[in-house]
Amino acid sequence: MAGRGRLVDRSFVLTVLAFVLLTPPIVTIFNAPVRVLGIPLLHVYCFGVWLAAIVAGARLATGLRRQEAEPAGAEDAPGRRPGSPAT
Amino acid sequence: MTLLSAPAVVVVALAYLVLLFTIAWYGDRRADSGRSLIRSPVVYTFSLAVYCTSWTFYGAVGTAARRGIEFISIYTGPTVVFLGWWFLLRKIARISKSQRITSIADFIASRYGKSARLGMLVTVIAMVGTMPYIALQLKAVSTSFTVLVNYSRFGDLSETLFATPSSFLTDAALLTAIGMAVFAILFGTRHIDANEHHEGMVAAIAFESCVKLFALLAVGFFVVFALGTGGGNEAAMATAWKNLVSFPEGGASRFLTMTFLSMAAIVCLPRQFHIAFVENVDERHIATASWLFPLYLFLMSLFALPIAAAGLSFLSPGANPDFFVLTVPMTRGQQGLALLAFVGGLSSATAMVIVAAIALSTMICNDLVMPGLLRIKRLRLDARGDLSGLLLAIRRIAIFLVLLLGYAYYRLTGESGPLAQIGLVSFAVAAQFLPAILGGLFWKNATRAGAETGLVLGFLTWGYTMLVPLLARSGVLPEFILDPGPFGLSFLRPEALFDLNGWDPLSHALFWSMAANIGGYVLVSLFARQDALERIQATIFVDVFRRPPAEAQVWRRSAAIEDLYALLQRFIGPERAARAFADYAAERGGHAPGRPEADAELIAFVERQLAGSVGAASARGMVGSVAKGELLGFNEVVAILEETQQVIAHSRELEQKSRELEATARELTRANAQLKELDQLKDDFLSTISHELRTPLTSIRSFSEILNEAHGIGEAQAQHYLAIISSETQRLTRLLDAILDLTRLEQGEADWRIGPFDPRATLEDAVAATGGLFRAANADLEVRVEPPARPLRADRDRMMQVYINLLSNAAKFCDPVRGHVIVVGRPVADGYLVEVSDNGEGISAADQALIFEKFAKARERNTGRPSGSGLGLTISRHLVEHHGGRIWVRSTPGNGATFSVFLPEARAAA
Numbered sequence: 001m002a003g004r005g006r007l008v009d010r011s012f013v014l015t016v017l018a019f020v021l022l023t024p025p026i027v028t029i030f031n032a033p034v035r036v037l038g039i040p041l042l043h044v045y046c047f048g049v050w051l052a053a054i055v056a057g058a059r060l061a062t063g064l065r066r067q068e069a070e071p072a073g074a075e076d077a078p079g080r081r082p083g084s085p086a087t
Numbered sequence: 088m089t090l091l092s093a094p095a096v097v098v099v100a101l102a103y104l105v106l107l108f109t110i111a112w113y114g115d116r117r118a119d120s121g122r123s124l125i126r127s128p129v130v131y132t133f134s135l136a137v138y139c140t141s142w143t144f145y146g147a148v149g150t151a152a153r154r155g156i157e158f159i160s161i162y163t164g165p166t167v168v169f170l171g172w173w174f175l176l177r178k179i180a181r182i183s184k185s186q187r188i189t190s191i192a193d194f195i196a197s198r199y200g201k202s203a204r205l206g207m208l209v210t211v212i213a214m215v216g217t218m219p220y221i222a223l224q225l226k227a228v229s230t231s232f233t234v235l236v237n238y239s240r241f242g243d244l245s246e247t248l249f250a251t252p253s254s255f256l257t258d259a260a261l262l263t264a265i266g267m268a269v270f271a272i273l274f275g276t277r278h279i280d281a282n283e284h285h286e287g288m289v290a291a292i293a294f295e296s297c298v299k300l301f302a303l304l305a306v307g308f309f310v311v312f313a314l315g316t317g318g319g320n321e322a323a324m325a326t327a328w329k330n331l332v333s334f335p336e337g338g339a340s341r342f343l344t345m346t347f348l349s350m351a352a353i354v355c356l357p358r359q360f361h362i363a364f365v366e367n368v369d370e371r372h373i374a375t376a377s378w379l380f381p382l383y384l385f386l387m388s389l390f391a392l393p394i395a396a397a398g399l400s401f402l403s404p405g406a407n408p409d410f411f412v413l414t415v416p417m418t419r420g421q422q423g424l425a426l427l428a429f430v431g432g433l434s435s436a437t438a439m440v441i442v443a444a445i446a447l448s449t450m451i452c453n454d455l456v457m458p459g460l461l462r463i464k465r466l467r468l469d470a471r472g473d474l475s476g477l478l479l480a481i482r483r484i485a486i487f488l489v490l491l492l493g494y495a496y497y498r499l500t501g502e503s504g505p506l507a508q509i510g511l512v513s514f515a516v517a518a519q520f521l522p523a524i525l526g527g528l529f530w531k532n533a534t535r536a537g538a539e540t541g542l543v544l545g546f547l548t549w550g551y552t553m554l555v556p557l558l559a560r561s562g563v564l565p566e567f568i569l570d571p572g573p574f575g576l577s578f579l580r581p582e583a584l585f586d587l588n589g590w591d592p593l594s595h596a597l598f599w600s601m602a603a604n605i606g607g608y609v610l611v612s613l614f615a616r617q618d619a620l621e622r623i624q625a626t627i628f629v630d631v632f633r634r635p636p637a638e639a640q641v642w643r644r645s646a647a648i649e650d651l652y653a654l655l656q657r658f659i660g661p662e663r664a665a666r667a668f669a670d671y672a673a674e675r676g677g678h679a680p681g682r683p684e685a686d687a688e689l690i691a692f693v694e695r696q697l698a699g700s701v702g703a704a705s706a707r708g709m710v711g712s713v714a715k716g717e718l719l720g721f722n723e724v725v726a727i728l729e730e731t732q733q734v735i736a737h738s739r740e741l742e743q744k745s746r747e748l749e750a751t752a753r754e755l756t757r758a759n760a761q762l763k764e765l766d767q768l769k770d771d772f773l774s775t776i777s778h779e780l781r782t783p784l785t786s787i788r789s790f791s792e793i794l795n796e797a798h799g800i801g802e803a804q805a806q807h808y809l810a811i812i813s814s815e816t817q818r819l820t821r822l823l824d825a826i827l828d829l830t831r832l833e834q835g836e837a838d839w840r841i842g843p844f845d846p847r848a849t850l851e852d853a854v855a856a857t858g859g860l861f862r863a864a865n866a867d868l869e870v871r872v873e874p875p876a877r878p879l880r881a882d883r884d885r886m887m888q889v890y891i892n893l894l895s896n897a898a899k900f901c902d903p904v905r906g907h908v909i910v911v912g913r914p915v916a917d918g919y920l921v922e923v924s925d926n927g928e929g930i931s932a933a934d935q936a937l938i939f940e941k942f943a944k945a946r947e948r949n950t951g952r953p954s955g956s957g958l959g960l961t962i963s964r965h966l967v968e969h970h971g972g973r974i975w976v977r978s979t980p981g982n983g984a985t986f987s988v989f990l991p992e993a994r995a996a997a
Contacts, residue, residue: 008173015171022163023346024339027156031334042156042333043392050163050385057170058378064173065374 007067011060018053022046093236096429100232100259103298103430104266107291107437111274114290124290126368128375134289134362135380136296138165138353139387140220140439141227142510144299144432145409147388152395152408154335160342162388164349166381175354176363176373178528182631183364187699190446191360191520192454197703198527198628199535200621206454206704208539209520212546213357213450214489216516217443221493222500223509224436225260227409229497231432232259234410235417235425260497263433267440268490275445276482279475279659279700285445289366292442295434300386302431306412307390309424310397331396337591344594348511351518358439361446440490448485453702456481461708474657478701500561515553515597519545522601522608530612531625537612545604552596555581619723626728633735644716648685651693654713658700667696690714779822783815825958832965839969844881846919846990847872850912853890860898866906876914877992885966886990889974892959893923893986900984901925918972918991929980938976939964963988 020026030045114124124130143161150158168175179194188194192213196206274288335341353359367373398411401418412432416424457478522541526533558564559581567573572580582592584599617625656664671692685693690710697706790808794800800808831837850872861868897908902925911922930938939960960974967974971991978984 011171011173015167015174018163018170019167019346022167023160024342027342028334028339035328038328040328040331040333046156046159046163047385047389050159050166050381053166053170054378054381054385057381061172061374061377065371068371068374 007060007063011057011064014053014056014060018049021049021053096232096235096426099426099430100433103433104270104437107295108270108273110294111270111287111291113287115274115277115285115287118284118286123286123368125286125293128369128372129379130290130293131367131369131372132376132379132383133293133296134366135359135376136300136383136387137292137362137438137442138356138359139296139299139384139435140510141224141231141432141436143387144303144435145227145231145412146510147391148394148398148411149407149409151391152331152399152411154338155331155333156392157335157338157342157345158391159388160345161349162384164346165353166384167346168350168353169377169380172373172377175525175528176377177370178631179354179524180364180367180370180373182528182628183367184370185631186627186703187695189365189453189699189702190450191355191357191524192450193698193702193704194360194364195520195523195527195538196454197698198624199523199533199538200618200624201703201707202535202539203454203458203704203708205535205539205542206450206702207458208542210447210450210454212516212519212542214447214492215546216513217357217447217489218492218496219500219509220513221440221443221490222497223513224440225264225494225497226509228263228433228436229258229260231410231413231429234413235429261494263437263440264490264494267437267444268487270437271441271444271448271486271490272483275441275448275486276479279478284366284368288441288445289362292362292438295438296383298434299431299438300383302427302434303387303390303412305424306416306428307394309416309419309421310390310393313419328396331392331399340594341591344591344597345511348514348518348593348597351521352514355517355520355524356514357446357450357517358442361449362442365446365449440493444486444489447489448482449702451485451488452478452481453705456485457701457705458708461705473660475660475700478658499563500557511593512553512557515549515593515600516546518597519549519600519604522605526608526612527625527628529629531622531629532612532617533608533625534612534615534617535621536615537608537610540611541604541606541608544607545600548600548603549596552581552584552599553592556592622725622728644687644690644714646685646690646710646714648689650713651685651690651710654709655693655696658697667693687716776826780819783819783822787812787815787819822958825962829958829962829965832962832969839882840884841880841882844879844883844886844990845875846879846886846912846921847874849883849887850890850910850921853887853894854910857891857894857898860895861906861908864898864901864903864906866898866901866908869907869909872910872912873914875919879919879990879992881970881990882966886970889963889966889988890921890923892963893921893988896959896986897923897925897927900927902927902983915989918989921988921990922985924983924985926983929978929982930976930984931980935976935978939974 027042027046030042032041034041036044117124125134147158147161182188183194186197188197192206192209195209196202199205270291271288274291275285277285354363363373394411394415395408397415398406398408402411402414406414412428413425416422416428519542522545523533523538527538555564556569559566559569569580569582571577578584578586580586582595584595587595587598590598652664652668655667659667671689675688694706694710697709701709790812794805794808828837851870854868854870858868894908894910898906901908905926907926909922909924911920911924913920964974967988967990973989974987976984976986
């Protein structure tokens with residue numbers, strides 16, 4: 001099982017990755033006149049990435065919460081994250 | 088058509104509202120009896136879904152129809168923020184809990200030194216930003232009602248349907264506003280508590296989120312499965328997909344802007360902050376919401392594009408895409424579904440209005456009115472009796488005021504653009520809070536002056552670049568401001584400030600307002616000084632996950648406990664105040680309530696309790712009125728903080744060092760014990776060897792002396808002695824050989840000749856070789872040997888040595904009178920097993936562990952058994968283990984012993 005530091009790292013990367021994959025310019029790459037089962041590729045791509053990120057987030061959240069519950073790692077990694085990935 | 092007549096729709100809407108009131112009432116009752124409905128991450132997630140307002144319910148499809156995929160940015164933004172919950176949301180939640188934050192204004196004010204002025208500023212900005220948003224909800228309810236009723240009356244959708252109804256009394260918007268005000272007052276201002284939890288309201292909001300999700304999914308399934316695949320409509324739908332814009336031309340910047348705005352909004356909108364952090368009952372719920380809430384958003388967005396496509400292909404080109412969710416089912420004669428969609432839209436509008444009204448009223452009361460009243464000395468507020476009634480009255484009036492203003496805004500602006508446009512204006516205001524919040528969470532040196540400057544500049548710029556164009560277009564301001572610009576100065580045009588052309592208005596406004604906001608915030612923070620309270624609050628916020636300092640450390644003040652108690656009970660009532668004091672005493676291990684003077688810690692505690700009901704800034708003012716003393720100087724505070732940090736760092740270092748030392752000591756002890764053991768083994772080995780060597784040597788020496796000295800010995804006698812000498816010499820040689828053999832094995836220097844190995848033939852050879860021993864011991868030998876299942880590889884001679892050793896041991900140790908030895912060889916899983924069983928005395932459990940050690944046999948020498956080298960089993964073990972096999976013994980004392988040798992299949996033969 002991965003250590004907590006690694007789970008936090010993965011969570012960070014997932015957040016950044018979700019942002020990058022779901023915004024231009026990456027999104028515009030899939031704006032092609034191609035259809036998957038009659039649905040434009042762009043829509044399939046966006047909803048697909050979105051769902052995949054949710055699934056990955058669910059797995060990470062479970063792991064992080066379990067490890068947070070353990071008293072051993074009560075300390076956050078201080079100062080390692082300069083800011084929220086949300087901005 | 089009767090289902091959609093005006094009275095029927097009104098009855099359904101009223102029934103829905105009654106249900107909502109019932110749920111809230113039931114939720115409050117459960118909370119009062121201690122069986123909370125909302126202690127579940129799922130309920131928490133659904134309450135967060137107040138994010139999805141009627142803008143989502145109707146407007147997402149509208150945006151999808153106009154601008155394609157762009158609408159999802161409003162939902163993927165929050166998804167990203169929630170995926171990163173560990174870094175932002177968790178921290179805000181922890182701080183909100185420990186500081187008893189009551190609103191976003193309280194949060195920002197508290198971070199920047201409990202500044203009343205900053206709290207007021209945030210409250211005013213939040214009110215300005217929320218009004219259009221509430222108006223949007225009212226507009227959506229009113230319009231959806233009109234669409235529904237007029238369609239049933241006229242049977243088609245003409246342009247006249249979208250006119251605002253003229254009469255006040257039949258205005259659905261007004262009725263909704265009044266209904267929501269009543270709800271918010273009933274369930275949002277029941278009593279003043281030390282934490283702002285409104286369980287009934289949260290339960291009702293969660294229920295509303297279920298309703299709107301269900302309604303939207305129902306319409307979506309209808310469109311996809313009933314329209315898309317049945318009735319020969321595939322062709323129509325395919326054309327619809329073609330008609331749909333997938334990505335608007337040049338929409339990249341707007342897409343990014345909207346993603347950023349929605350990321351900011353999910354944290355900074357007053358109602359989102361309220362529901363996510365103030366109403367949060369358990370921090371762990373955020374972990375579940377981190378994926379469940381994005382999933383909710385995903386499901387809400389899933390059918391927007393198909394519904395838009397259906398609307399574009401089945402409805403006349405003039406139809407308003409914002410209401411496709413209603414009109415698409417209606418054109419297919421699905422009145423029930425249309426009604427369900429209407430209820431869904433109603434639920435999303437009411438949820439937003441309720442939470443926004445409660446969040447705003449809390450802010451208005453705690454951060455606008457109370458600090459103002461406290462400043463008016465003539466009121467002598469600090470000397471009055473029960474103040475909780477006053478607080479409730481202020482909040483109730485504030486709720487009415489908020490909804491009244493929202494309604495007024497709606498009546499004034501009426502038809503100003505599509506729903507999404509209005510919503511984004513609100514989002515852009517909320518985003519102004521983001522720099523102050525993020526900086527407050529991660530940058531200790533951010534100052535109050537910086538936050539104030541940033542907020543004012545950002546807000547003013549927003550007003551100029553976003554609000555002014557909106558007002559100019561709706562005729563409130565003259566058009567010339569937009570073009571050619573005020574005073575004819577083109578670089579002042581609100582939508583092309585400093586001649587920045589070519590951007591969409593939204594990105595343009597956001598860029599300038601954020602530039603002004605962040606610029607002012609950072610620059611002023613770099614040069615302004617923090618005061619002591621700011622510094623300590625900054626440290627408490629930024630270091631919330633480390634050991635944050637206690638606020639009491641930096642106050643040098645005292646107060647009469649009596650005064651503090653009186654103050655607290657005026658706000659939260661005598662029972663709650665008594666309980667709070669009792670809790671505090673219990674926590675500190677008996678703070679005698681009889682003591683007249685309270686220390687700084689107790690004062691800080693009371694201030695925190697108060698902050699939970701009136702906000703940090705007001706609480707500070709009120710405690711200040713009873714507590715005498717002062718804050719330490721800034722430098723002293725910084726010194727204390729640094730000292731604390733240093734002490735923490737120091738003690739951590741010490742802990743680390745002592746842990747390392749302990750580990751080293753343990754390591755040393757272990758090594759020492761090992762060495763002692765080895766030393767003991769060596770001594771044993773040497774003494775055993777000398778002993779073993781001495782026995783044959785002694786007999787050789789005595790017999791040779793006899794032969795040498797005595798002359799009367801007969802030839803036969805002499806021959807006998809010589810034979811003994813010879814056999815003892817051989818024994819000596821065997822012993823030395825064994826020792827040498829073992830040394831080579833232990834040092835890994837032995838030669839190995841690994842090849843194909845037939846255990847059956849080897850075992851039979853070993854039996855034949857030891858046949859004489861068994862005859863001599865008068866023992867039966869029973870042999871049952873099967874061929875191996877798969878080929879084996881081993882050193883035949885070495886394995887022979889092992890088998891012979893076991894057989895000769897068996898011959899030696901079997902029952903001396905009726906000796907019986909069984910040899911079994913058979914294939915097992917993965918290898919081949921040989922078992923040699925005798926019927927001797929057996930081996931005690933203690934000895935079983937020892938016999939594979941060197942000379943172990945020597946230790947039980949007094950059994951009078953025939954002696955060998957004492958090394959046979961040790962050597963056998965080495966040999967078997969070299970082949971990757973195992974050797975072991977099973978025995979019950981008195982019932983003989985069974986030695987087993989397992990040899991694995993070919994792979995092990997290295």
